[in-house]
Amino acid sequence: MSAVTTADAPIVPQLRQNLTTARLPKWAPAGVAVLSVALGCAIGAGAGLASHIQWGLIAGLLFLAISYGLSAWVEGRRQAKDRFATSLVWVAFVIAVVPLISLTVYTVQQGAGVVDGNFLSHSMRNVIQSGPGGGIYHALIGTLEQVGLATAMAAPVGLMTAVYLVEYGRGRLAKVVTFFVDVMTGIPSIVAGLFVLSVWNILLGFAFSGFSGSLALAILMMPVVVRSTEEMLKLVPNELREASYALGVPKWKTILRIVLPTAIGGITTGVMLAVARIAGETAPVLMLVFGADAINTDPFNGPQQSLPLFIWQQYASVNNSFGYARAWGAALVLIAFVMGLNLIARGIARWRSPKAGH
C-alpha cells in the first residue's frame, strides 16, 4: 500500500494527501445508538404503538440503517459493512439481555411479595385453591426428596460410566457408549416420563409416587453427569497415574485414590449442575408424581408434590390471581434454588479444578 502511494506521489500528489481515509469519530456508534433509541421511542409513542417490543425493533432497525448509511457516506463501503456487522452484533447482545433482565425482574417483582415464612412453612392442605393463603412446604419436601433419590441413583452410574470411558474405554463398546450418552442428553424429558410410566407404572404395576418421578429424573441426569465427569477425568495429568503405577499400586486403587480425588472438585460441580437441571423438570414429574395438597414425606408411597408441578398446577388448574401469585412465589423459590446451586457449583469449579496437564 505505502509503496504504491510513494511511487504515485510525485506524479499525482493531489490524489493522496492523506494516507488514511476519513473516519467517523470514536463516539459515533454510541451517538447513533442514543439517536436511534430516541427516534424509536418517539416514533413508537407518536404512532401509539402498544407494545415496547415494537419500539425496540424500530430503534434496532434505525440503529443498523443509520450506522451503515453514515459510515458509507463518510468512510466508504468496506468500512460501512464492517460497521454494519459490529452494529448487528451489538443488537444481538441487547436482544439477548432484554429477555434475561425482564424474566428476572418480573419474577422477583411478582414473587417477592408472596414468599414469606408462612409461605415456606405451610402446605396447601385445607386451603381453598381459588382463594388466598397456603404455601409450598409440601412441594419443597417433595422436590428435595425426588431430586435426592434421583441423584443417589444417577450419580454413581454416571461416575462409573465416565471412569470406564476415560480409564478403560478403548474398543467399540466405548465408542458406542460415548455416542449414545451424547444422544441421551437430548432425550425430551416427557419421553423419559413416558418410558418410566410404561415400565414402572403400567408393566410392573406400581402406583404414582415420588420415587417413580425420580426414576425419570435419574434417566435425564445420568448422561449429564457422565459428560461433565468425563471432561474432568481427562484433565487429570497422566503423570499422576504413571507415578502411582510405578509404585506398584493397582489400577483400581489408582483410580479411587489418585484420579478421583484429584478431579473431585470438577465432578462435584458437574453433579450439582445436573441437579440444578433436573430440579426444574416439570414434564416427567407431572406424569409420575401426580401432585398432592398435603405433606407427604414418604417418596415411595402415595402421590407427592414438587415445586415445578406446583407452579404448573397453580397456573393451569387454579388459574386466577391467587393461583398466579402462588405460582410466582414458587417460581422465585425454584429459581433461587437453581441459581444458588449453579453459583456454588461454579465457585467450587474455580476453587479446585485440576489444572490441565500434558
Next chain:
Amino acid sequence: MTSSPPAESEGRVRRSRSDSRRGDSIFFNLSRGSGILLLVIMAAIAGFLAYRSWLAISKDQANFLTTFEWTPDAAKPVFGIAVLAFGTVVSAVIAMAIAVPVAIGIALFISHYAPRRIAQPFAYLVDLLAAVPSIVYGLWGALFLVPHMAGLTAWMDQYLGWTFVFKQTQLGVTPRNLFTVGVLLAIMILPIITAVTREVFRQVPRAHEEAALALGATRWEMIRTAVLPFGRPGIISASMLGLGRALGETIAVATVLSTSSVLSLHVLDLGGGTFAQNIALKFGEAMPFGRDALMASGLVLFVITLLVNGAARLIIARRKEYSGANA
C-alpha cells in the same frame, strides 16, 4: 527384608498380585456395567415405547400420520399426529430462525467484539440463563410475553399479512399462537447455541485471524474469511442441539399455546399443538388405551430428536475439541 524366607515373600507377592487383579476386574466390570446399563436404558426406552405404540396404532381407526383429531378413548378410537407434527416443526423452525442468527451474534460479541471486562461476566450470564427451569419460562411467557406480543402480532398481520403465513384471520384474540411459542422457544434455546458456538469461535487459530488482518481486512472481513468458515460445523451442530431442545420442550409450550385440533397454516392464529405439549395436557384424563396412543406420539418425538441429536453429534465428532458437553 533379606532375612525373610524366599518362599514366603514370593507367596505374599503372588497373593497381593491376585488381590489387585481381583480388585481390578471387579472395578473394571462395575464401570463397564454402568456403561452397558446406559445402553440398556436407551434400548429399553425405544423398545417399550415401540411396543406400546404398536398396541395403540394397530387399533387406530384412521391413518396415524395424516389424521388431525386426537380421540383415542372414543368408542371408535381415532387419532393422528398431523397437527402435532406440523405444530412441532413450525414452532421449532420459527425458534431456529430467530435464535441461530442472534446466537451467532452473541457468540461473536463474546469472542471478538466485547471489551474483555464485559465479555466474561456476560458469558457467565448466558450460561445462567440456560439454567432457568422451563416452567419459569412458561409462566413468564404466558403472563408477560403473551400480552406484550399483541402489538407485534397486529403489526406483522398489517405489514406481512400478504405472505399468507403471517395473515391473521381471527381478530382480537390474545396471541397464544405458534409464533409466540416460537419466540419463547428461541429465547430458551439461545443459551445452548451460544455456548457451543462461542467455544468454536474461541478455537479459531490466532494465526488465521492475524493473517487476515495483516492483509488489510476489516474486522468483519476477518470474521467472514477466517472465523465463520472455521466455525461452520460447530454452528451447525450447535443449532441442531438447540433444535433438539426446541422439538422436545413441553411445559413452556403447554402454558403459552391455546390448542385445538385444527391445522392452520396461519402461524398467528390460535390452535395447533406439539407432540410434547399434547402428551402433557392429554395425559391426565387419558384412559389406558389413550396412554398407549400418547406413547405412540412420544415415540415419534423420540425418534425425531434422536435423529437430530445423533446428526449433531456426528458433525461435532469431526472436531473433538469443542463437544459442548458442559453447555
